[in-house]
Amino acid sequence: MKCEEVKADDNTSTIKQFVLLGFSDLPNLQRLLFGVFSTIYVIILIGNSLVITITRLDKALQKPMYFFLAHLSSLEICYVSVTLPRILVNLWTQDRSISMLGCASQMCFFLALGAAECFLLTVMAYDRYVAICNPLHYSLVMNQKMCIQLAIGSWIGGVPVQIGQTCQIFSLHFCNSNQINHFFCDIPPILQLACGDLFVHEISVYVVAMLFVTLPFVLILVSYSKIISTILKLPTAGGRAKAFSTCSSHLLVVFLFFGSATITYLRPKSNHSAGTDRLLSLFYTTVTPMFNPLIYSLRNKDVTAALRKLLLKKMA
Numbered sequence: 001m002k003c004e005e006v007k008a009d010d011n012t013s014t015i016k017q018f019v020l021l022g023f024s025d026l027p028n029l030q031r032l033l034f035g036v037f038s039t040i041y042v043i044i045l046i047g048n049s050l051v052i053t054i055t056r057l058d059k060a061l062q063k064p065m066y067f068f069l070a071h072l073s074s075l076e077i078c079y080v081s082v083t084l085p086r087i088l089v090n091l092w093t094q095d096r097s098i099s100m101l102g103c104a105s106q107m108c109f110f111l112a113l114g115a116a117e118c119f120l121l122t123v124m125a126y127d128r129y130v131a132i133c134n135p136l137h138y139s140l141v142m143n144q145k146m147c148i149q150l151a152i153g154s155w156i157g158g159v160p161v162q163i164g165q166t167c168q169i170f171s172l173h174f175c176n177s178n179q180i181n182h183f184f185c186d187i188p189p190i191l192q193l194a195c196g197d198l199f200v201h202e203i204s205v206y207v208v209a210m211l212f213v214t215l216p217f218v219l220i221l222v223s224y225s226k227i228i229s230t231i232l233k234l235p236t237a238g239g240r241a242k243a244f245s246t247c248s249s250h251l252l253v254v255f256l257f258f259g260s261a262t263i264t265y266l267r268p269k270s271n272h273s274a275g276t277d278r279l280l281s282l283f284y285t286t287v288t289p290m291f292n293p294l295i296y297s298l299r300n301k302d303v304t305a306a307l308r309k310l311l312l313k314k315m316a
Helices: 027-057 064-093 100-133 135-141 144-156 159-169 187-191 199-232 237-266 274-298 301-315
Strands: 005-007 013-015 017-020 097-099
Touching: 017 100, 027 064, 027 274, 027 301, 064 100, 064 144, 064 274, 064 301, 097 100, 100 135, 100 144, 100 159, 100 187, 100 199, 100 237, 159 187, 159 199, 187 199, 187 237, 199 237, 237 274, 274 301
Parallel strands: none
Antiparallel strands: 005 013, 017 097
């Protein structure tokens, strides 16, 4: 597909649309990949919808921990819906073109929802910190008003910054090519197409990544260091095991999500490669959202019991 461009005054070219190369290097696997990603998308939708349903319907799960879990599942559905449907369309139709506005919109939503997940995972860590380290004040601190405020703050906290960052990136000149060696519009592959001095833009990407990825991750680690220290002081092995079980699922999700996101956005530019970027992106855009409901349901007795109760009620 040819690059559509308009000559600019400074002898560069302004690209009007991009081409998402995606998995075009695997021409014989397009239908297979369509089936795989369709299955993953259905699993994500069903799994996270089940979590939302049982946390809303089961009275035993009317607690802050599960309130935030329901928001995380809602966020995961929105998060994957920014990228996966586009991947499926590209695989099925083989039409990989995307307009400048469409690419910018996808990036903006993706970044804003990614920031929201970072914040929400941090809030969930804080919830566990208060529950385990200050149990007597838990109901007072994590009251309904506070939970709602924390949830809303997580959803919208990163929106202004990510809108600004998207506008900044798409104000660049893209004069080298319009072919994005990725399956969605993400920052690293878009910057590779830009020309001119990108130092300021690259620094701003690092600063935003530090603010929305590194800082929340550090806060989570601090919370869990205090949580683990408190758990180890519990007098009984049963109490320690129960406390660990309520935290291990969340901690596993944190490392899966933040690990891949950190490598993608904070490693040096010289270490970026299209294959590695695509693999890492697949991990935090599809694999983590797919396994989150399984991690929380299989490792949480309350969620498992609520799910079993719901299924038995449907079968009765």
